[in-house]
Amino acid sequence: xxxxxxxxxxxxxxxxxxxxxxxxxxxxxxxxxxxxxxxxxxxxxxxxxxxxxxxxxxxxxxxxxxxxxxxxxxxxxxxxxxxxxxxxxxxxxxxxxxxxxxxxxxxxxxxxxxxxxxxxxxxxxxxxxxxxxxxxxxxxxxxxxxxxxxxxxxxxxxxxxxxxxxxxxxxxxxxxxxxxxxxxxxxxxxxxxxxxxxxxxxxxxxxxxxxxxxxxxxxxxxxxxxxxxxxxxxxxxxxxxxxxxxxxxxxxxxxxxxxxxxxxxxxxxxxxxxxxxxxxxxxxxxxxxxxxxxxxxxxxxxxxxxxxxxxxxxxxxxxxxxxxxxx
Numbered sequence: 001x002x003x004x005x006x007x008x009x010x011x012x013x014x015x016x017x018x019x020x021x022x023x024x025x026x027x028x029x030x031x032x033x034x035x036x037x038x039x040x041x042x043x044x045x046x047x048x049x050x051x052x053x054x055x056x057x058x059x060x061x062x063x064x065x066x067x068x069x070x071x072x073x074x075x076x077x078x079x080x081x082x083x084x085x086x087x088x089x090x091x092x093x094x095x096x097x098x099x100x101x102x103x104x105x106x107x108x109x110x111x112x113x114x115x116x117x118x119x120x121x122x123x124x125x126x127x128x129x130x131x132x133x134x135x136x137x138x139x140x141x142x143x144x145x146x147x148x149x150x151x152x153x154x155x156x157x158x159x160x161x162x163x164x165x166x167x168x169x170x171x172x173x174x175x176x177x178x179x180x181x182x183x184x185x186x187x188x189x190x191x192x193x194x195x196x197x198x199x200x201x202x203x204x205x206x207x208x209x210x211x212x213x214x215x216x217x218x219x220x221x222x223x224x225x226x227x228x229x230x231x232x233x234x235x236x237x238x239x240x241x242x243x244x245x246x247x248x249x250x251x252x253x254x255x256x257x258x259x260x261x262x263x264x265x266x267x268x269x270x271x272x273x274x275x276x277x278x279x280x281x282x283x284x285x286x287x288x289x290x291x292x293x294x295x296x297x298x299x300x301x302x303x304x305x306x307x308x309x310x311x312x313x314x315x316x317x318x319x320x321x322x323x324x325x326x327x
Contacts, residue, residue: 002029002030002154002155002185002186002187003064003077003154003155004026004027004028004029004064004065004187005026005027005050005061005062005063005155005187005189006025006026006027006060006061006062006063007024007025007026007046007050007059007060007061007062008024008059008060008061008062009022009023009024009058009059009060010022010024010046010049010056010058010059010060010061011023011056011057011058011059012042012045012046012049012056012211013057019042019211020042020046020049020211021042021210021211021212022058022212023046023059023208023212023213024213025206025216027189027204028187028204029064029187030185030186030187031187031188031203032178032181032187032188032190032201032202033187033188033190033202033203033204033205033206034189034191034192034197034198034201034202034205035047035191035192035206035208036192036193036195036198036205036206036207036208036234037193037207037208037209037214038193039193040210041208042208042211042212043191043208044159044160044191046208047080047157047189047191050063050078050155050157050189051073051076051080051157052068052071052072052073052076052078053073056069063077063078063154063155064077077153077154077155078153078154078155078156079149079151079153079155079156080156080157080158080159081144081145081148081157081159081161082144082159083159083160083163083164085132085143086144087132087140087143087144087147088132089131089132089133090131091131092129092130092131093119093127093128093129093130093131093132093135094112094115094116094128094129095115096132096143096144096147097115097118097143097146097147097150098111098112098114098115098150099147100147100150100151101114101115101150101151114150115128115146115150116128118146118147118149118150119142119146121146121149121183122142122143122145122146122180123142124142124143124146127139127143137164137166137169138165138169138172138173141161141162141164141165141173142176145161145177145180149180149184153186155186155187155188155189156181156186156188156189157189157190158177158189158190158191159191160191160192160193161173161177161190162174162192162194163192163194170197174197174200177190177201178200190202195234195235195236198219199219204216204217204218205217205218205219207222207230207231207234207235209234214227214228214230214231215227223235224251225324226238226249226326228326228327229247229326232249237251237252237253238250238251238252239251239255239294239295240292240326241267241288241292241294241323242292243267245325246325246326247325247326248325248326249323249324249326250318250322250323251318251322251323252283252295252296252297253297253298253322254318254319254321254322254323255294255295255296255297255316255317255318255322256296256316256317256318256319257286257296257308257314258314258315259306259308259312259313259314259315260313260314261313266315266316266317267316267317267318268288268289268292268294268315268316268317269288269289269313269315269316270286270288270289270294270314270316271287271311271312271313271314272284272285272286272308272310272311272312272313273286273287273293273310274310275307275308275309277300279300280299280300281297281298281299282297282298282299282300282302283295283297284296284297284298284308286314286316288316294316296316
């Protein structure tokens with residue numbers, strides 16, 4: 001059964017360094033949650049405290065309403081898929097997946113039957129007898145995933161599971177992760193620093209910064225209404241602009257850029273510092289007269305209509321519904 005995860009004022013210190021600073025978070029049962037943030041923000045320490053691989057300095061971790069803060073990893077009802085996959089090189093894919101059941105004393109026939117079932121879930125049943133060295137990175141990831149799932153955890157914890165894969169395979173495998181989570185219905189909590197990955201996978205995005213929770217919400221909510229300048233910049237797709245009314249986040253696709261001569265009602269004057277063709281769109285880099293760096297994204301046909309060159313003086317404005325005030 002899927003279970004809700006609750007963190008209550010959870011803190012992690014390494015000597016004088018505070019890695020996680022009193023975070024409180026509830027992840028509903030059956031949710032796909034992504035902990036998102038830059039390196040050193042505390043997301044991996046948070047995941048490892050949930051898994052029991054790091055001791056909690058302060059606060060409480062609850063899974064399914066039960067306090068698991070002091071329990072060893074094997075008694076938590078969680079399973080963790082490590083970034084390195086950590087497969088046993090001398091064992092076949094089948095025996096890697098079945099290993100946890102072997103440690104529990106499950107007989108060979110039964111554990112192999114169950115292992116083949118979980119290899120089937122990740123489309124790896126035809127590779128059951130291969131050892132890790134005979135598998136590609138994506139195939140090793142699938143075996144590691146099946147090994148984590150065979151224990152039938154209440155919650156699956158994933159530490160940057162796609163980081164070692166090439167871009168094409170990353171897109172394919174994140175679709176597989178989402179499919180499995182929906183089919184199994186259990187809670188997934190994944191650590192990532194990739195914004196597109198979090199947006200594609202998560203029901204709940206939790207943005208972390210310097211050991212604290214900066215913002216949490218559905219992907220569209222976090223993207224369209226970042227609460228702080230940090231979130232706006234880290235999530236991407238936004239400019240942070242100081243105006244007479246305060247600081248605003250303005251989506252890059254809502255900026256209107258036109259040559260300064262004859263422009264009316266512009267909010268900012270700027271100089272073009274770069275123009276990049278990105279296939280379906282054109283990305284224009286700008287430096288406002290006050291030194292603020294801006295980015296504007298426009299459809300490809302904009303390049304044909306009025307191509308801008310580096311050094312051009314432009315006026316910049318935006319649609320009101322593409323901007324909002326930041327805290």
